[in-house]
Amino acid sequence: MESLAEQASLSVANTSQHLQVLRAARLVEAEKRGLFVTYRVAEGVEGLILSLRRLAEARLEELEQITQAFWASRGALEPVDGEALLARARAGEVTVLDVRDALEYAAGHLPTARSIPLHELRARLHELPPGVEVIAYCRGPYCVLAIEAVRVLREAGFTAARLHSGPPEWRAAGVPVVASP
Amino acid sequence: MESLAEQASLSVANTSQHLQVLRAARLVEAEKRGLFVTYRVAEGVEGLILSLRRLAEARLEELEQITQAFWASRGALEPVDGEALLARARAGEVTVLDVRDALEYAAGHLPTARSIPLHELRARLHELPPGVEVIAYCRGPYCVLAIEAVRVLREAGFTAARLHSGPPEWRAAGVPVVASP
DNA sequence: AGATTATTCAAGAGTTTTGTTGAATAGTCA
DNA sequence: TGACTATTCAACAAAACTCTTGAATAATCT
Numbered sequence: 035m036e037s038l039a040e041q042a043s044l045s046v047a048n049t050s051q052h053l054q055v056l057r058a059a060r061l062v063e064a065e066k067r068g069l070f071v072t073y074r075v076a077e078g079v080e081g082l083i084l085s086l087r088r089l090a091e092a093r094l095e096e097l098e099q100i101t102q103a104f105w106a107s108r109g110a111l112e113p114v115d116g117e118a119l120l121a122r123a124r125a126g127e128v129t130v131l132d133v134r135d136a137l138e139y140a141a142g143h144l145p146t147a148r149s150i151p152l153h154e155l156r157a158r159l160h161e162l163p164p165g166v167e168v169i170a171y172c173r174g175p176y177c178v179l180a181i182e183a184v185r186v187l188r189e190a191g192f193t194a195a196r197l198h199s200g201p202p203e204w205r206a207a208g209v210p211v212v213a214s215p
Numbered sequence: 216m217e218s219l220a221e222q223a224s225l226s227v228a229n230t231s232q233h234l235q236v237l238r239a240a241r242l243v244e245a246e247k248r249g250l251f252v253t254y255r256v257a258e259g260v261e262g263l264i265l266s267l268r269r270l271a272e273a274r275l276e277e278l279e280q281i282t283q284a285f286w287a288s289r290g291a292l293e294p295v296d297g298e299a300l301l302a303r304a305r306a307g308e309v310t311v312l313d314v315r316d317a318l319e320y321a322a323g324h325l326p327t328a329r330s331i332p333l334h335e336l337r338a339r340l341h342e343l344p345p346g347v348e349v350i351a352y353c354r355g356p357y358c359v360l361a362i363e364a365v366r367v368l369r370e371a372g373f374t375a376a377r378l379h380s381g382p383p384e385w386r387a388a389g390v391p392v393v394a395s396p
Numbered sequence: 397a398g399a400t401t402a403t404t405c406a407a408g409a410g411t412t413t414t415g416t417t418g419a420a421t422a423g424t425c426a
Numbered sequence: 427t428g429a430c431t432a433t434t435c436a437a438c439a440a441a442a443c444t445c446t447t448g449a450a451t452a453a454t455c456t
Contacts, residue, residue: 044444044445046402046403047403047404047405047445047446047447047448048444048445050402050403050405051404052444054404054405060274060275061274066403066452066453068402069403069452069453069454070403071403077273078270078273078274081266081270082266082267082270085262085263086263089259089260089263092259093241093242093257093258094241226415226417227432227433227434228416228417228433228434228435229414229415231435232415232434232435233414235434235435247423249423249424250422250423250431250432251432251433252432252433397456399454399455400453400454400456401452401454401455402451402452403450403452403453404450404451405449405450406447406448406449406450407447407448408445408447409444409445409446409447410444410445411442411445412442412443412444413441413443414439414440414441414442415438416437416438417436417437418436418437419434419435419437420433420434420435421433422432422433423430423431423432423433424429424431424432425428425429425430426430
């Protein structure tokens with residue numbers, strides 16, 4: 035909650051009110067665990083959001099144009115995808131990097147991924163095996179964290195690329211997404 | 216447009232404004248044909264609405280309870296479904312009846328259906344072949360026109376039942392839906 | 397028990413959305 | 427061309443939503 039309010043840059047009270055509304059609408063579920071309350075997006079809601087986005091992509095040509103231009107202007111960040119990635123990661127050929135906040139990583143991430151939030155990346159570059167290609171991801175196609183991460187990694191001499199998709203897409207596609215305790 | 220404003224019981228100007236907003240959002244398409252403008256829900260939007268409804272049905276148990284109670288209180292209107300209906304209709308064993316407005320019928324209806332808007336039904340009962348079972352439908356599961364139609368038909372001595380689904384569901388399921396010129 | 401912390405509640409201000417009214421535009425028919 | 431009709435525009439009023447502030451509640455720690 036604390037963390038949600040901060041990420042949305044809203045007051046804590048306002049965030050709480052929003053969550054109450056969403057809870058009354060059964061779109062999120064709350065679980066009280068000691069002093070904290072954990073909120074979870076309800077089953078099926080993520081899928082609807084993805085459907086909505088697909089419709090938007092299908093109908094708004096200018097959206098595609100804008101995002102294309104944006105990505106192009108950020109340098110050639112060719113999207114990488116596919117499940118072969120998992121095998122390559124297990125074999126140590128690539129490092130899969132989750133650059134979202136630690137709490138988001140804990141809530142669900144790719145099995146082989148390690149967590150370094152973007153704002154800590156520059157200071158923790160030494161944790162990455164040198165000379166190994168890095169594949170960074172964040173929340174999905176419209177999240178810019180991984181784009182920035184790739185920039186930082188390339189500046190530091192790494193071969194780096196961005197994974198276009200994120201946890202919501204993987205869950206929808208049946209790709210395993212694990213949570214940390 | 217005229218007809219949309221009336222059905223929504225909104226002023227014509229207000230209806231026009233809503234449609235302009237929806238058009239700017241690419242959710243509806245407009246086509247000017249002489250003095251009138253024809254509006255059409257854009258491709259894919261109907262599907263999103265169905266997805267949204269499915270989510271609502273899945274998550275809101277009270278919705279199911281309310282609708283069950285409502286239908287039960289309206290008498291035993293067992294829902295009838297399936298494509299065998301089309302065959303039976305072609306064979307003349309049942310009359311399929313569309314009780315929506317004439318314009319809605321024209322925009323798309325079941326191939327074998329004939330149109331009698333609900334408010335004209337009592338006066339046009341004689342058009343129906345006597346002694347033949349009638350299956351009435353309207354806009355879909357949450358539309359009450361067909362429920363009322365069944366009541367009227369039974370009062371008049373017909374064997375009548377309600378088709379639970381409507382054109383949006385059929386289109387999503389690939390059932391043929393035809394339009395009148 | 398008392399202090400501390402995370403979350404929720406309640407009242408009010410600011411902003412956005414929705415609706416109304418009356419006039420303007422554009423196409424049709426005589 | 428001029429009268430007519432369907433639709434849209436523009437300005438304003440009403441309603442709903444969002445956010446802030448300050449206090450209340452509930453669980454934890456010392």
